[in-house]
Amino acid sequence: MRNLTTLLFAAGLGFLLLVLAAGLPYGHPPMLVGQGILQQAPATTGAANIVTSVVLAYRGLDTLGELSILFAAAAGAGLVLGGHRRRRRPDPDGGFILIAGADLMFPLLLVVGLYVILHGHLTPGGGFQGGVILAAAFFLPLLGRPREALDHTAISWIEGLAGAAFIAIGLWALFARGDFLAPMLGKGVLGQLFSAGTLPLLYAAVGLKVGAELSGLLADLAATEARDP
Amino acid sequence: MNLAEQSAALLMGLAIFLGLIRMMAGPTNPDRLVAADTLTVITTVALTGFAALFASPLYLDVALIYGVLSFVGMVALARAIEGNRS
Amino acid sequence: MTPPPIEFLLYGGALALVALGLAGLVMARHLFRSILALGILEAGANLLLVLAGYRAGGVAPILTPGTLGQPMVDPVPQALVLTAIVIGVGVQALALALALRVHQAYGTLDVAEVRGRMEADTDAAAGLEPETSRDLPAVERPS
Amino acid sequence: MYWMVLLVLFVTITAALAVLLAPNLLAAVAASSVVSLALSVLFVILRAPDVALTEAAVGAGLSGVILALALRRLGLWGLGDDNRPAPAEGSGDA
Numbered sequence: 001m002r003n004l005t006t007l008l009f010a011a012g013l014g015f016l017l018l019v020l021a022a023g024l025p026y027g028h029p030p031m032l033v034g035q036g037i038l039q040q041a042p043a044t045t046g047a048a049n050i051v052t053s054v055v056l057a058y059r060g061l062d063t064l065g066e067l068s069i070l071f072a073a074a075a076g077a078g079l080v081l082g083g084h085r086r087r088r089r090p091d092p093d094g095g096f097i098l099i100a101g102a103d104l105m106f107p108l109l110l111v112v113g114l115y116v117i118l119h120g121h122l123t124p125g126g127g128f129q130g131g132v133i134l135a136a137a138f139f140l141p142l143l144g145r146p147r148e149a150l151d152h153t154a155i156s157w158i159e160g161l162a163g164a165a166f167i168a169i170g171l172w173a174l175f176a177r178g179d180f181l182a183p184m185l186g187k188g189v190l191g192q193l194f195s196a197g198t199l200p201l202l203y204a205a206v207g208l209k210v211g212a213e214l215s216g217l218l219a220d221l222a223a224t225e226a227r228d229p
Numbered sequence: 230m231n232l233a234e235q236s237a238a239l240l241m242g243l244a245i246f247l248g249l250i251r252m253m254a255g256p257t258n259p260d261r262l263v264a265a266d267t268l269t270v271i272t273t274v275a276l277t278g279f280a281a282l283f284a285s286p287l288y289l290d291v292a293l294i295y296g297v298l299s300f301v302g303m304v305a306l307a308r309a310i311e312g313n314r315s
Numbered sequence: 316m317t318p319p320p321i322e323f324l325l326y327g328g329a330l331a332l333v334a335l336g337l338a339g340l341v342m343a344r345h346l347f348r349s350i351l352a353l354g355i356l357e358a359g360a361n362l363l364l365v366l367a368g369y370r371a372g373g374v375a376p377i378l379t380p381g382t383l384g385q386p387m388v389d390p391v392p393q394a395l396v397l398t399a400i401v402i403g404v405g406v407q408a409l410a411l412a413l414a415l416r417v418h419q420a421y422g423t424l425d426v427a428e429v430r431g432r433m434e435a436d437t438d439a440a441a442g443l444e445p446e447t448s449r450d451l452p453a454v455e456r457p458s
Numbered sequence: 459m460y461w462m463v464l465l466v467l468f469v470t471i472t473a474a475l476a477v478l479l480a481p482n483l484l485a486a487v488a489a490s491s492v493v494s495l496a497l498s499v500l501f502v503i504l505r506a507p508d509v510a511l512t513e514a515a516v517g518a519g520l521s522g523v524i525l526a527l528a529l530r531r532l533g534l535w536g537l538g539d540d541n542r543p544a545p546a547e548g549s550g551d552a
Contacts, residue, residue, distance in 0.1 A: 004337050006338055006341045006342050007338060009338075009341075010334045010337050010338035010341075011334065013333075013334055013337065014333070014334035015333060016331050017330045017333065017334075018326065018327060018330050021326040021330060021363075022323075024326070024367065024368070026322035026369070026371060027322070027328070027368055027370060028323075028371065029367060029368055029369070029389050033391055034390060034391045037390060037391065038376065038387050041390075042378055048378040048379070049375060049376075049377045049378075049389070049392075049508070050376040050378070050390045051376055051377070051390045051393050051394050051397065051508045054390050054391060054394040054507075055398070056395065059394060062398070063398070063419075064403065066398050066402060069402055069405065070401065070402065070405045071404060073402075073405035073408060073409045074405065074408070076409050076412070077338045077409050077411075077412035080409075080412040080413055080415075080416050081412050081415065081416070092385050094308065094432065098304065098308075104281060104444065105301075108297070109297060109301075111293070112293070114371065116290070116294065116511075121341035123287060123290050124287055124290050124291065124375075124377065124507035124508045124511045125290060125294070125508070125511050126508070127241055127396065128401045128512060129294065129511050129515045132298075132401075132515040132516055132519060133294065133297070133519070135300065135520065135524065136298055136301045136519045136520065139302070139379030139523060140301055141299070141476075143305060143308055146331070148375075148460060158485050162369075178291070181335075190378065204400065210401070210434070213519065217408055217524075218523060218524070218527070219413075220403075221408070221411070221412070221524060221527045221528065221531070222527055226500050235464060235501065237459075238462060242461075242462075242465050245465065245469060249469060249472060249473075252473075252474070252485075252488070252489065252492065253382070253476055255485075258482065258485060261484070261485045261488050261489075262484075262488055264487040264488075265489070265491055265492055268492055269491075269495055272495045272496075272498070273497060273501060274549065276498075276499065276502060276510075279499075279502050279503070283505075285320075285375065285379070285381070285382070286379075287375055287377055287379065287507050288502055288507055288510075289509060290500070290507065291502060291507055291510045291511050291514055294514050294515055295495075295498065295513055295518060297474045297512040298518045298519030298520075299491075299495075299514075299519070301516040301519050301522075301523060302491060302518050302519050302520075302521075302522030302523055302526075303522070304524045305522060305523040305526040305527065306484070306488065306491075306522060308485065308508055308526065308530070309483060309484065309515065309526040309527070309529050311529040320459070321459075321460055321463060324463055324464060325463065327465070328467040328470060328471065331474075332470065332471070332474055335466060335471070335474045335475065338478075339477070341480040341501055342478075342525070345479070345483070346480070346510055347483055347528070347529075347532070348477075348483065348484075348486060350524075351477050351478075351487070351490050352477070352478060352493055354493075354500045354521070355474050355477060355478075355490070355493060358493060358494065358497050360495060361509075362500060362501075363498075363508050363515075365501060365504050366472065366504065366508055368506075369504050373505060374505060375505045375506065375507050377507070377508075388504070388505045388506065392508050393506045393508055394508075396506075396509050396512075397508055397509055397512050400509070400513055400516050400517075401512065401516065402514075404516045404521055404524070407524065407525075408524050411524060411525070411528040414528070414532075415528060415531055415532065418532050424532070436543065443474055445542065
C-alpha cells in the first residue's frame with residue numbers, strides 16, 4: 001500500500017514537472033549573464049576554457065566554499081570510520097597480473113592527472129577532475145597490495161598546504177587589486193600553456209587538495225575492518 | 230552524416246543492446262560485471278566517434294579519461310567480488 | 316504518428332530519472348540501495364540543469380581556433396553542475412561511511428529493523444518500558 | 459542525432475530501473491556505473507565536455523571504487539547466483 005502511494009506520488013511529481021518543463025525554452029536559453037560572460041571572459045581572464053574562468057574567476061569564492069564542503073565530507077567520513085583502522089586480518093594480495101598491471105598503470109595515471117590539471121584553462125578538465133584521477137592513481141597500487149598503507153601525515157600536509165596556497169593567492173589579489181581572487185599576473189597569449197595569469201596556479205592548488213582528500217578518504221574506507229557475511 | 234558514420238552508429242547501437250541484455254539477464258554477478266565493462270569500452274569508442282562527428286578534438290579528452298578510469302573502477306569491483314578467497 | 320520532438324525526449328528522460336530516484340529513495344528497504352537511488356536523483360537534476368543551458372547549434376564553451384565567433388552554449392549552468400557532481404561524490408562517501416557504522420553497530424542495514432532497534436535503544440536509555448508493537452490492537456498493549 | 463539521443467536515454471532509464479530492481483547489490487552498483495556512463499554521453503551530445511569529463515572521472519572511477527569498497531566492507535560480496543539463494547542481507551529488494 002505504501003509502495004503504491006509512493007509510486008503514485010512519484011508519477012504525479014514527474015507529470016507535474018513535465019508540464020512545467022514544457023514551458024521552458026529548449027535550445028534558446030534566455031542567457032543574459034551567460035552571454036555577457038561569453039563576450040568578455042577571454043579578454044578579462046585570458047583562459048580559453050570559459051567554464052574554467054567561471055569556476056575560478058567569476059565564482060572563485062564559491063569554489064572555496066565547495067572545497068570546504070568537500071573537506072568537511074572527507075573529514076567527517078574519516079572521523080566516522082576512525083576508530084576501526086586496525087584490522088585483524090588484512091585482505092590477501094592481488095594476483096600477479098593485478099600487481100604488475102597496477103605498477104604499470106600508476107605512472108600513466110599520474111601523467112594523465114597532471115595533464116588534466118595543468119591544461120585546465122585550455123581543454124576540458126581542471127583541478128577537480130585531475131584530483132579525482134590522482135586519487136585513483138594512488139589507490140590503484142593499494143588495490144593490489146592491501147597491506148601497504150598510504151602515509152597519512154604526508155597527505156594531511158599536502159592538503160593543508162594546497163588549501164593555504166589557494167587562500168594565499170586570493171588574499172594577494174585582495175591586497176594588490178582590491179578584489180578577492182581577482183586574476184593576477186597578466187593574461188598572456190590566449191591558448192598557450194603559460195597564460196591566464198593565476199588561474200592555472202589556483203587549479204593546481206585545487207587539484208592537489210582534492211586528490212589528497214579523496215585518496216585519504218579511499219585509504220580510510222579500504223582500511224576499515226572487513227566483515228564476513 | 231555519411232554512410233560510414235551511420236553504419237558505425239548502427240553497429241554501436243546493436244552492441245549496446247547486446248550488452249544491455251546481458252547486464253539485465255545475466256545469471257551471475259560476474260556476467261553482469263563483464264557486461265558493464267563491455268558497455269564502458271563501447272562508450273569509449275562512441276565518445277571518440279562523437280569527437281569525429283563534431284569535428285572537435287576537445288571531446289577526445291573525455292574518451293581518454295573515461296577509458297583510463299573505467300579500468301580502475303572495474304578492477305575495484307572485481308576485487309570486491311573476489312571475496313576472501315586468496 | 317509523428318515521433319515526439321527531441322526536447323520532449325530529453326526533458327522527459329531527465330524528469331524520469333528524478334522520479335525514479337525519488338521513488339527508489341522512499342521505497343528502498345536497504346540503506347545501500349537508497350544511497351544508490353540518491354545518486355540517480357542527483358544525476359537527473361544535473362541533466363536538467365545542463366539541458367537548461369543548451370543552445371541549438373551552439374558549440375562547447377571553449378575557445379579553439381576553429382570555433383571563434385560561433386554561438387556557444389551557456390557556461391554558467393555547466394560550472395554549477397561541475398561543482399554539484401564533485402560535491403555529490405563527497406556526500407555519497409559520507410553516507411556510505413555512516414552506513415558502515417550503522418552496520419557495525421546493528422549488524423544489518425534493513426531500514427525497518429534498524430529503526431526498531433534504535434527505538435528500543437532510546438527507550439532503554441530513557442528508562443521506558445519497551446513498546447511491543449504499535450500495530451497490535453489497543454487491548455493487548457501493555458498499558 | 460534523434461535516434462542516438464533516444465538510444466542513450468533508453469540505456470539510462472533501463473540502467474536506472476536495474477539499479478532499483480536488481481536482485482543483488484553488486485549488480486546494482488554495476489548498473490549505477492552504466493547510468494553515469496550513459497549520462498556522460500548525453501553531456502557530450504549537449505556540448506558540455508567539462509561536465510562530461512567530470513561525470514566520467516567521478517561516475518566511472520571514484521564512485522565505483524567507493525561503492526565497491528563499501529560493499530566489500532559490508533560483507534555483501536556474494537557471487538549471487540540466481541539459482542542459489544543469495545546472502546539474506548544482500549537480497550533486499552527495493
